[in-house]
Amino acid sequence: MTRILIEQIVHANRLEREIPTGPEPQILYFTGKREIFSVKTVLGQISASHNPGHRIGGPNGVRLQNTISVTIAFSEPLLFEEAMTRTATLSNYLGMLVGRP
Numbered sequence: 001m002t003r004i005l006i007e008q009i010v011h012a013n014r015l016e017r018e019i020p021t022g023p024e025p026q027i028l029y030f031t032g033k034r035e036i037f038s039v040k041t042v043l044g045q046i047s048a049s050h051n052p053g054h055r056i057g058g059p060n061g062v063r064l065q066n067t068i069s070v071t072i073a074f075s076e077p078l079l080f081e082e083a084m085t086r087t088a089t090l091s092n093y094l095g096m097l098v099g100r101p
Helices: 002-012 080-098
Strands: 035-040 045-054 064-073
Touching (some): 064 080
Antiparallel strands (some): 035 045
């Protein structure tokens, strides 16, 4: 079933050359949905996003590496010390969720 689906995807690309597939074809893709969540809190607007990076490929294959970033958008300008306190609060909370700092 998967092979048939991949064959359909490969042949949907209207290229001027045929793309032969082997007995175990694979396709790597990213849906494009970067935002994981965004929520307004007392600390500020907290968001998490996917930041995928990729290489064209070569003898070692294709690789899609993802980094997740978390940001705080403060609702008003803050003194540096207050910004660091809010950032530390979020960092401690995330550390508690994953079980390590």
